[in-house]
Amino acid sequence: MAIRDRGKMKWQSASFLPLAFEMTREMFKDQARTAKPILDEHQTEEFDLRIAYATEYNHEVKLTVWDDGFTHDITGRV
Secondary structure: OOOOOOHHHHHHHHOOHHHHHHHHHHHHHHHOOOOOOOOOHHHHHHHHHHHHHHHHHOOEEEEEEEEOOEEEEEEEEO
């Protein structure tokens, strides 16, 4: 008795899987987001002083930048 394979037809019902994987990735990405930090006047003044010091003495600075729920570290000279 010969086995009759349906070929590609058997996988057509699973065509929703790439969309489901993409939705799952987006869900986990949204869960990893953080709220925008609120800085008071003292913190911003401290940042300004540190940046001015780094500029004067040519030191490297490491900035943590908040961008749309995620933070990125940037290192460089001012």
